[in-house]
Amino acid sequence: MSGQKRQSLLGKLISLLTYKPVSRSEFVLPELENENSRRAAPEDKSNLSYESEDSGNSGKEKDTATKKPVRASKWNRVKGEKGHGDKGSRPQEISPDVDVNLEIIKDEFNIPTNIDVIIREFKLAGMVDAFIVFIDGMADRGVVNDFILRQLMNPGQFENYKGGCVLEYVTGNVLSVNQAKKLKKYEEAITQILMGVTVLFADRCDSCLAIETRGYEKRGIEKPATEAVVRGSQEAFTENLKTSVTQIRRIIRNKDLVHEFFLIGKQDNSMASILYIKGIANPDVVKEVKRRLASIETDFIAGDGMLEQFIEDHPWMLVPQVLTTERPDRTAANILDGKVAILTEGTPFAIIVPANFFAFIQTPEDAYLRWQYGTVLRFLRISAFFIALLLPGIYIALTNYHPEMLPTDLAIAISKSREAVPFPSIVEVLLMETSFELIREAGIRVPGLIGTTLGIIGALILGQAAVAANIVSPILIIIVAVTGLGNFAIPNYSLAFGVRILRFFFIILGGIAGFFGISAGLVMLVARAVSIKSFGVPFMAPAWPRAGRSPDILTRYPVWYQEQRPDPISPVNKKRQPGISRGWVKGKPPEGKRE
Amino acid sequence: MLREGKIGVFEAISVITFMSATKVLYSSSRALVEASGTSGWLTTIVSGVTALAGFYFIILLMSRFPGQELVSVFETVFGRFAGIIFSLLMSVFFLLNSAMFAREFIEAVKVYAYPLSPPSFLLVIFILAIITVLYFGFECVARTAALFAWPMLAGLAVIVILAVPLYEMSNLYPVLGHGPACIIKTGLLRSSVYGDALALAVVINSLQGSEHFKKSGVTAIILSTAIIATGFLIYNLSFPYYIASESTIPVYALTRSIEYGRFFQRFEAIFLFVWSISGILASAINLYFALSTYSKVFRIDDHRALILPQTVIIFSVSLIPLDISSIAYEHVNHIRQYGSAIYFGIPLLALLVAVIRGIRGEQAGA
Numbered sequence: 001m002s003g004q005k006r007q008s009l010l011g012k013l014i015s016l017l018t019y020k021p022v023s024r025s026e027f028v029l030p031e032l033e034n035e036n037s038r039r040a041a042p043e044d045k046s047n048l049s050y051e052s053e054d055s056g057n058s059g060k061e062k063d064t065a066t067k068k069p070v071r072a073s074k075w076n077r078v079k080g081e082k083g084h085g086d087k088g089s090r091p092q093e094i095s096p097d098v099d100v101n102l103e104i105i106k107d108e109f110n111i112p113t114n115i116d117v118i119i120r121e122f123k124l125a126g127m128v129d130a131f132i133v134f135i136d137g138m139a140d141r142g143v144v145n146d147f148i149l150r151q152l153m154n155p156g157q158f159e160n161y162k163g164g165c166v167l168e169y170v171t172g173n174v175l176s177v178n179q180a181k182k183l184k185k186y187e188e189a190i191t192q193i194l195m196g197v198t199v200l201f202a203d204r205c206d207s208c209l210a211i212e213t214r215g216y217e218k219r220g221i222e223k224p225a226t227e228a229v230v231r232g233s234q235e236a237f238t239e240n241l242k243t244s245v246t247q248i249r250r251i252i253r254n255k256d257l258v259h260e261f262f263l264i265g266k267q268d269n270s271m272a273s274i275l276y277i278k279g280i281a282n283p284d285v286v287k288e289v290k291r292r293l294a295s296i297e298t299d300f301i302a303g304d305g306m307l308e309q310f311i312e313d314h315p316w317m318l319v320p321q322v323l324t325t326e327r328p329d330r331t332a333a334n335i336l337d338g339k340v341a342i343l344t345e346g347t348p349f350a351i352i353v354p355a356n357f358f359a360f361i362q363t364p365e366d367a368y369l370r371w372q373y374g375t376v377l378r379f380l381r382i383s384a385f386f387i388a389l390l391l392p393g394i395y396i397a398l399t400n401y402h403p404e405m406l407p408t409d410l411a412i413a414i415s416k417s418r419e420a421v422p423f424p425s426i427v428e429v430l431l432m433e434t435s436f437e438l439i440r441e442a443g444i445r446v447p448g449l450i451g452t453t454l455g456i457i458g459a460l461i462l463g464q465a466a467v468a469a470n471i472v473s474p475i476l477i478i479i480v481a482v483t484g485l486g487n488f489a490i491p492n493y494s495l496a497f498g499v500r501i502l503r504f505f506f507i508i509l510g511g512i513a514g515f516f517g518i519s520a521g522l523v524m525l526v527a528r529a530v531s532i533k534s535f536g537v538p539f540m541a542p543a544w545p546r547a548g549r550s551p552d553i554l555t556r557y558p559v560w561y562q563e564q565r566p567d568p569i570s571p572v573n574k575k576r577q578p579g580i581s582r583g584w585v586k587g588k589p590p591e592g593k594r595e
Numbered sequence: 596m597l598r599e600g601k602i603g604v605f606e607a608i609s610v611i612t613f614m615s616a617t618k619v620l621y622s623s624s625r626a627l628v629e630a631s632g633t634s635g636w637l638t639t640i641v642s643g644v645t646a647l648a649g650f651y652f653i654i655l656l657m658s659r660f661p662g663q664e665l666v667s668v669f670e671t672v673f674g675r676f677a678g679i680i681f682s683l684l685m686s687v688f689f690l691l692n693s694a695m696f697a698r699e700f701i702e703a704v705k706v707y708a709y710p711l712s713p714p715s716f717l718l719v720i721f722i723l724a725i726i727t728v729l730y731f732g733f734e735c736v737a738r739t740a741a742l743f744a745w746p747m748l749a750g751l752a753v754i755v756i757l758a759v760p761l762y763e764m765s766n767l768y769p770v771l772g773h774g775p776a777c778i779i780k781t782g783l784l785r786s787s788v789y790g791d792a793l794a795l796a797v798v799i800n801s802l803q804g805s806e807h808f809k810k811s812g813v814t815a816i817i818l819s820t821a822i823i824a825t826g827f828l829i830y831n832l833s834f835p836y837y838i839a840s841e842s843t844i845p846v847y848a849l850t851r852s853i854e855y856g857r858f859f860q861r862f863e864a865i866f867l868f869v870w871s872i873s874g875i876l877a878s879a880i881n882l883y884f885a886l887s888t889y890s891k892v893f894r895i896d897d898h899r900a901l902i903l904p905q906t907v908i909i910f911s912v913s914l915i916p917l918d919i920s921s922i923a924y925e926h927v928n929h930i931r932q933y934g935s936a937i938y939f940g941i942p943l944l945a946l947l948v949a950v951i952r953g954i955r956g957e958q959a960g961a
Contacts, residue, residue: 019899019900398864401708401709402708402864402867404861405861405863405864405867407857407858407859407860407861408857409857409858410858512720513709513712513716513717513720514708514709515708515864515867515868515871516704516708516709516717516720516867516871517720518868519867519868519871519872519875520720520721520723520724520871520875521724522872523724523727523728523739523743523872523875523876524723524724524727524728526739526742526743527727527728527730527731527735527739528727528731530731530734530735530738530739530742531731531732531734531735531738538738540738540742543742544606544738544741544742545602545603545606545734545738545741546603546605546606546741
């Protein structure tokens with residue numbers, strides 16, 4: 001904030017010690033009326049308001065027309081006036097004079113400097129002055145040539161034209177494209193052009209026509225790269241927002257699946273969509289999502305990673321508070337649970353809110369596999385989480401403070417292996433952990449096959465050489481390797497990253513105070529984890545605090561047993577299926593087919 | 596007004612159980628073994644039953660004043676000045692409990708695991724953890740306690756199961772230890788071990804109704820009695836009386852004796868985690884109730900302003916006792932023996948005054 005004075009170092013130090021009153025601006029998800037009843041979907045969904053109540057943060061979808069100021073010189077030039085180029089005098093409504101429109105559009109798009117914005121002037125039916133604007137590469141040239149220009153320039157198409165604004169006639173009688181929408185404001189027209197739509201301006205019309213021609217190159221649907229499964233859907237999102245939304249719509253064929261659209265970046269006009277099911281999602285959560293999205297004021301949002309940082313509740317926490325997934329099936333399942341999905345143009349990931357800790361150790365595979373296998377996998381992953389977090393710290397604590405707790409044989413084996421190592425064990429661990437992180441980072445940054453090779457060679461050669469050079473003990477290589485495996489087994493990348501950083505915290509605590517230090521660290525970590533929220537929902541719910549009986553936290557019960565939607569997010573319709581969802585267990589096999 | 600949020604029954608039970616049952620892991624249990632011989636487990640059951648009776652009076656008192664927490668009840672019954680005195684007495688008692696937990700833990704951990712570390716260094720780590728828990732408020736305290744409840748119970752269960760080969764029925768004899776009179780007398784005197792359930796009355800508005808208050812308090816007392824009685828039972832089963840009365844930290848001594856072949860031996864590693872986490876939480880919870888009572892007495896809106904000063908007091912007070920012997924035989928022993936006067940005596944007095952003077956809460960007559 002430019003208006004605020006930057007605090008001096010002394011000021012910052014003093015502020016750390018000074019008492020500050022509580023700031024209570026956190027969003028709290030209120031319980032719904034009739035919270036205790038496990039009722040079904042309300043018949044009348046019309047009284048469920050999903051509109052944001054905060055008009056002060058109405059955002060782009062409401063005030064797009066007033067957000068982008070027109071340069072003073074431009075408007076002065078168009079109007080032939082001088083010295084009145086303030087905010088209030090900028091044009092908003094489209095002029096009926098096509099020349100004014102042409103001049104404004106050229107000026108807005110910096111033509112002729114800007115070479116990929118195409119303006120094609122022509123006479124509609126040989127009579128009315130008109131022009132179309134589109135961006136080369138964003139619009140499909142075939143559609144523009146064959147279905148717009150060819151027909152607009154054909155006088156035969158205009159035989160029944162009786163005069164007046166030609167756009168009405170064009171929409172109804174001339175164009176054979178699937179979408180054409182009249183726009184009244186320049187800002188809307190410009191936004192549409194930037195998205196690949198072709199806009200038609202005609203003389204004597206105070207509006208323009210946005211004709212759907214989007215047709216840019218995009219990547220096809222591919223297999224998920226980070227959330228692969230053995231059973232289940234094998235498709236991932238793409239960078240294209242429309243394709244991603246369609247992928248969800250293909251799974252949830254429900255008329256109440258609502259798709260709303262936001263423009264976020266001021267300069268790049270980034271697109272973000274939110275999807276939820278009216279009648280299931282809690283209206284307060286939806287409103288809060290909209291409020292946060294609409295309030296963002298930045299020039300550039302490059303996809304879900306940046307958006308996540310703008311909307312999360314606790315940016316200083318090491319653990320993520322929104323769930324990201326590249327799988328349409330997982331997104332759809334969460335939407336059906338009553339959560340809200342946020343999709344952005346440019347990255348093949350969906351953000352799902354609210355999220356809790358347990359969602360980060362679950363994978364879509366858990367649901368596709370039989371419940372016993374899914375449950376075992378989850379317990380394996382939670383063990384991996386603790387191994388990744390604590391194992392090196394525990395090793396340090398054991399070797400430095402509590403060697404008497406090791407069985408004699410193991411203690412002798414460890415001390416023998418450490419005999420020739422000159423460093424204290426904490427230096428050894430920090431050295432190896434840092435090397436491991438370096439190998440991992442280098443493996444990601446170097447291209448393709450070399451990366452994989454580097455990872456293997458780095459790990460093997462470096463480990464072997466370090467042991468041979470008596471820099472580290474062989475047992476430590478095992479500790480670091482198992483810790484690394486544990487970290488890789490955490491299914492969520494952000495959580496795994498948080499654990500990587502927290503691990504160093506526990507190594508230091510183990511180094512300075514052994515098991516007691518680790519215990520104190522665990523208490524601090526848990527205290528923080530249970531006190532944070534994701535969009536009003538406690539992060540450790542539904543376990544801490546307890547929120548209803550959930551058959552899908554760590555232990556995953558059979559799908560037919562999961563009768564309620566997750567309680568902590570307070571969905572409007574809590575009931576997922578009846579008490580007996582397998583109707584056949586009530587009936588009897590036909591006569592003669594029974595034992 | 597202090598905003599403490601809402602907690603559920605399980606969280607309330609966890610909070611009180613951590614306050615009460617953690618005592619079995621420290622030095623005061625040795626005093627009980629000395630006082631009642633092999634019947635420590637019976638004595639503690641007597642204490643539990645006495646505490647349940649005491650808690651019944653607290654329930655009666657609170658049900659006369661629906662919607663009011665204990666500090667407000669004291670002010671209504673005794674008047675503002677006397678009410679403040681009684682509330683502050685409670686606050687100081689919680690503070691003292693917290694400080695003694697801290698020192699007891701530090702002394703024990705120093706003796707067994709960190710002989711070279713200065714107590715003040717260990718205390719700083721201990722207090723840092725307490726500050727973190729308290730900073731995020733009562734909901735955080737309760738949820739942290741609830742989260743650690745199962746792992747702590749599982750840790751204790753592992754110790755109980757693994758110690759089975761050490762059990763010797765003859766060690767329990769004579770079952771009545773120093774005699775029934777001693778069991779009853781010691782049991783009544785030490786009923787303050789389970790008096791922590793009173794703390795629920797301080798935060799009764801955070802519980803969802805008086806039913807939750809009753810349920811949480813009674814269950815917590817029964818659960819704590821079961822845990823402490825089991826602790827004494829297995830300790831008495833494992834060691835003969837003459838050895839049992841010599842160990843500074845009985846349960847720790849028990850874990851060190853566990854051995855399954857050459858490899859699986861010395862399970863104090865598990866115990867150290869149980870010990871540290873329970874100690875930190877018990878001290879943090881006691882300190883929270885001290886802060887909460889104090890804030891309510893002086894109408895302080897935000898308990899966070901008091902955390903740093905109170906932890907400095909904890910640090911100083913906990914370093915006052917000279918050594919572990921003076922903690923076990925003087926400070927903690929006095930707290931256990933005379934604590935009932937605070938935990939049950941003051942509420943009972945308030946109830947009597949309320950009944951005699953016919954005072955009821957504003958909502959009670961509605």
